[in-house]
Amino acid sequence: MSEIRVTICGEPCRLAAGATLAQAIETYSPYGQEAVICRLNGQMVRSIDDTEAHVLRDGDVLEIYPLIIGG
Amino acid sequence: MKILKVDLSNRQIHEEEFRQQDYGFFGGRGLVARFLTDYCAPTCDPLGPDNPLIFATGYFSGTILTTSNRLSIGAKSPLTGGIKESNSGGNVARAMTDQGVKLIMVEGQSEDWVYLYIDPEGNAQLLDAAPYVGMNTYPIGKALREKYNDRIAVAAIGTAGEHLGLVSSVMCSEFNTGIPCRGAARGGMGAVMGSKKLKALVIDRAARPYKITMTPEQDKEFRELNKKIVAAVTSNPLTGQTMPLYGSAAGVDTTGKMGALPYKNFSGEFTPDWERIGTVQWRKNLIDHGGKSTIPCQPGCIVRCSNEYCDQHGNYLSAGIEYETVALCGANLGIFDTDAICTLDRLCDDYGMDTIDIGCALGVMMDQGIMAFGDSEAAIAMVRTMFDPDSQWGPILKNGCAAVADALGVPRQQIQRVPVSKRQAFAAYDPRVIRGYGLSWERGPMGADHTSGSAATYIPNLTPEQQTDYSLAVTATCDCFMCLFAWSAVNYNKEARPAICRMAGILAGMKEGPDMSMIDSNGRAILQLEYAFNEKAGITHDQDRFYGGESNYMYHVPAAATKSPYWSIQKGPLPPPPPPPKKEGDGK
Numbered sequence: 001m002s003e004i005r006v007t008i009c010g011e012p013c014r015l016a017a018g019a020t021l022a023q024a025i026e027t028y029s030p031y032g033q034e035a036v037i038c039r040l041n042g043q044m045v046r047s048i049d050d051t052e053a054h055v056l057r058d059g060d061v062l063e064i065y066p067l068i069i070g071g
Numbered sequence: 072m073k074i075l076k077v078d079l080s081n082r083q084i085h086e087e088e089f090r091q092q093d094y095g096f097f098g099g100r101g102l103v104a105r106f107l108t109d110y111c112a113p114t115c116d117p118l119g120p121d122n123p124l125i126f127a128t129g130y131f132s133g134t135i136l137t138t139s140n141r142l143s144i145g146a147k148s149p150l151t152g153g154i155k156e157s158n159s160g161g162n163v164a165r166a167m168t169d170q171g172v173k174l175i176m177v178e179g180q181s182e183d184w185v186y187l188y189i190d191p192e193g194n195a196q197l198l199d200a201a202p203y204v205g206m207n208t209y210p211i212g213k214a215l216r217e218k219y220n221d222r223i224a225v226a227a228i229g230t231a232g233e234h235l236g237l238v239s240s241v242m243c244s245e246f247n248t249g250i251p252c253r254g255a256a257r258g259g260m261g262a263v264m265g266s267k268k269l270k271a272l273v274i275d276r277a278a279r280p281y282k283i284t285m286t287p288e289q290d291k292e293f294r295e296l297n298k299k300i301v302a303a304v305t306s307n308p309l310t311g312q313t314m315p316l317y318g319s320a321a322g323v324d325t326t327g328k329m330g331a332l333p334y335k336n337f338s339g340e341f342t343p344d345w346e347r348i349g350t351v352q353w354r355k356n357l358i359d360h361g362g363k364s365t366i367p368c369q370p371g372c373i374v375r376c377s378n379e380y381c382d383q384h385g386n387y388l389s390a391g392i393e394y395e396t397v398a399l400c401g402a403n404l405g406i407f408d409t410d411a412i413c414t415l416d417r418l419c420d421d422y423g424m425d426t427i428d429i430g431c432a433l434g435v436m437m438d439q440g441i442m443a444f445g446d447s448e449a450a451i452a453m454v455r456t457m458f459d460p461d462s463q464w465g466p467i468l469k470n471g472c473a474a475v476a477d478a479l480g481v482p483r484q485q486i487q488r489v490p491v492s493k494r495q496a497f498a499a500y501d502p503r504v505i506r507g508y509g510l511s512w513e514r515g516p517m518g519a520d521h522t523s524g525s526a527a528t529y530i531p532n533l534t535p536e537q538q539t540d541y542s543l544a545v546t547a548t549c550d551c552f553m554c555l556f557a558w559s560a561v562n563y564n565k566e567a568r569p570a571i572c573r574m575a576g577i578l579a580g581m582k583e584g585p586d587m588s589m590i591d592s593n594g595r596a597i598l599q600l601e602y603a604f605n606e607k608a609g610i611t612h613d614q615d616r617f618y619g620g621e622s623n624y625m626y627h628v629p630a631a632a633t634k635s636p637y638w639s640i641q642k643g644p645l646p647p648p649p650p651p652p653k654k655e656g657d658g659k
Contacts, residue, residue: 022531030308031563037329037505044329044504044632065325066309067505067525067559 004058021045021054024062031066039063072173072281075195077187079267080120080179084195089173091130096575096585096593098130100156100523100550102174103145104600107154110176113607117149117259118235118266119180126167126175126226126272130551133168133283135297136574137304138554140165140369142226142243148258149266150237150428150471151493151518153605157260158522158550159226160368160377160391161243161253166224166274171281177269186227186271191278200270205230207421208242208251215273216249227251227271229423230458232261236469238428238496239265242420245377245391246369252377252391253368256425257520258495259471289577296570296577300557303567304373307560314376314556315365317350322394322499323402324349330632331504333403335444336434337490339503339630347407348397356409361385374556380413389417395521398499399430404437405444411451418454424469429454431496432472436464438488439479472496473618486627487619493518493610494618500525503630503637506645510539513615513639516601522555523547536640544594547601551593562590615641 003014008028015024021040029036038045040062045054056062072089097105103125115121124146131139142164148155167175170193177187184200203211207229215225224244231239239261242251264270285293305311313321326332327345334342346352357364357380366377368391379390392413400415401407419426433450436442441464442449456465467478473496476489490497495518502509507526512519514536524543526535533541549558552571561567569587576584605611616639617623625637638645 037325037331039329044331063328065329066313067322067325 004056004060006056006058006060006062008062009064015056019056021056021062024056025064029064031064036064037067038065072171075172075175077175077177077195077197078179079177079181079185079197079269082181082197084197091579095596096130096548096551096579096589097597098132098551099127099141099143099158100145100547101130101593101597102127103143103156104154104597104604106174106176107145107147108600108604110178111147111604113147113154113604114609115147117147117152118262120178120267122147122263122266124177124260124263124267124269126163126177128164128167128173129553130575131553131578132164133281134574134578135294135371136300136553136571137371137373138369138557139552140168140371141554142167142255143550144226144241144255144260146260146263147608148260148517149235149262150259150473151495151610153493153516153518153608153610154601155258155260155517156523156550157240157255157257159241159243159253159255160245160372160554161224161226162246162369163224163226163243163272163274165246165370166276169277169280170274171277175272177267180266181268184268184270186273187269188273189275191275193277200268203270204233208423209421211271212244212249212251215271219273219275221249222276223249224274225249225251225271226255227423228261228264229421231422231424231469232265233270234458234469235262235265236424236457237262237474238425238469238471240423240425242423246367246372248366248379248390250379250390252389252420254420254423254425257427257522258517261423283578285577293574293577296574299566299570300561300574301373303564304557304560307564310374310556310560313350314374317354318364318376318378318392319394319556320348320353320392320397321350323353323397326398326500327402329504330630331501332398333434333490333497333499333501335405336403336431336438336488337497337501337625339501339628341631342402344407345402348401348409348412353397353409356380366390372554372557374554376556380409382410382413389413389420391420392416395499396426396430399427399434400450403430403434403499404447404450406447406450408447411447414451415454418451422454422457424457425471427498428471428496429468431490432468432475435472435475435479435481435489436468439481476618481619485622486624487622488624489618490625491519491618492616493614495519501630501632502625503635504632506535506638507539507542509625509637510535510640511543513617514539514612515543516598516605522550535645539640540595540598541591544591544598547594547597548590551597615639
């Protein structure tokens with residue numbers, strides 16, 4: 001399989017097989033690459049530790065949220 | 072531009088020339104760090120005469136760069152014991168710039184209450200503040216506007232600052248309305264101002280506003296680059312669409328879904344019914360009650376995230392309500408009534424208090440059974456007792472969450488349920504879920520201050536420690552340049568990031584550059600000053616731990632969203648996350 005189909009922010013998307021979470025964010029995040037936090041298949045992805053380590057699989061559902069810092 | 076040095080002990084005001092070239096790309100927080108390094112003994116009593124109070128404008132203040140008119144207020148913090156910069160929107164920084172004032176340094180202590188007034192001709196005078204003593208920030212703002220005019224800019228303390236509350240703020244007037252709802256709230260800058268018996272800084276509209284000098288070529292290039300900044304901010308869905316409509320309170324939707332929204336004293340549980348204070352309900356209540364949104368807090372802001380909230384009867388209640396307040400005076404207390412949350416916000420703004428520290432302190436009190444979670448009337452009544460000497464808890468509450476925990480004897484418990492780092496209360500993100508916040512709060516020079524840095528996001532090829540340091544540095548530069556909200560759109564935009572660097576270069580008179588590494592190096596230079604100050608004050612990285620050290624509950628109690636406790640850098644690599652839940656069809 002040369003590509004996978006995933007859902008990102010509710011939209012169907014395609015990525016190369018073996019694509020990481022970081023690559024998915026870079027390609028599809030409406031909020032840019034860095035100022036976001038994510039949930040993968042309903043589970044919080046720990047923000048700064050393992051984004052590279054997550055390899056997306058066919059059918060994965062990724063939610064990307066903007067980080068709002070307000071005080 | 073000029074520096075005003077105000078010595079309250081002898082009532083002398085001295086002017087000096089400000090030469091930006093002596094300070095590189097420092098503005099706001101950078102200038103605070105530089106001046107405290109040069110003029111403040113780190114071991115001084117933060118509420119004594121030797122702790123100077125700095126009011127500094129940003130590097131770009133007075134230019135057309137959006138949100139560049141933030142005000143940084145800094146001193147040695149009576150809360151953390153270390154260096155502190157707290158910044159605020161509103162119209163004070165722009166008024167200072169129009170008067171040609173880059174920075175005001177207030178030294179010494181006055182015997183009687185005074186306020187500093189700068190008249191339209193730029194003359195600075197210390198005037199008798201006796202008529203205003205005992206007033207909170209709303210009444211003093213109104214009284215000063217009646218005395219002068221509606222166009223004055225005011226930074227004032229309320230009764231909290233007068234009583235030297237360790238989490239008291241300096242409240243700044245909002246652009247257009249004059250409402251004192253923009254707070255330099257973190258770290259007890261209001262107490263430092265109160266210790267000097269300086270009730271307010273009042274700046275009248277300049278008769279001849281100061282103009283930043285640029286050649287026609289520089290001006291043209293600056294304006295062209297600024298278009299990229301405007302495009303980045305307006306095209307970003309967060310700063311261009313969400314924040315104008317909902318303000319930063321929209322953050323509730325993100326943290327609510329993620330399980331990072333603090334619920335019942337940072338219990339780590341998901342917040343049930345977070346939608347009751349989420350964007351849809353928040354905006355419905357705001358509009359149905361006759362409130363307003365899409366308000367700029369400072370001249371030239373295109374994000375316009377400020378708001379005015381009325382109660383269910385249509386009466387004005389509060390303004391400039393932010394995510395942190397909604398989360399910490401709301402979900403963190405089990406309170407989901409927006410009228411009650413905004414009442415707490417109004418009380419804190421009026422007294423001049425940090426809603427973050429007060430929200431966390433009330434959460435600890437509820438957790439310990441002083442009040443019940445969800446009892447908004449008790450919470451409001453407790454805040455109202457803050458200056459009642461006969462109250463058991465009020466006078467302790469004014470000193471914030473750490474002081475409440477001390478008084479409760481929480482340290483004697485095996486597990487300490489206190490959301491505090493370096494004696495400053497957590498902002499409204501559970502560090503077990505967004506770990507980068509925890510790392511920033513442990514490691515950063517200002518404790519749990521979200522505005523001084525937040526390694527909340529992922530940066531490729533760096534360790535968590537390196538990401539934290541990088542994030543802290545980038546935020547330090549942001550605090551020199553512009554509002555954190557607009558910065559979030561600019562710093563991550565491929566067109567805008569180089570544009571703002573070049574705009575900084577134009578102001579510095581550079582024919583080209585600087586390159587984008589300036590954002591990192593400028594911030595690291597600021598951090599270096601701040602860490603050095605702290606080290607001399609006795610605060611070192613050895614103390615990078617939450618309240619109570621290893622027995623703090625964050626290190627032991629898992630959060631529901633990650634099924635993990637907080638994992639600090641000192642513990643070494645984070646264990647692998649639990650495997651993702653099996654999807655339908657897996658294993659067939």
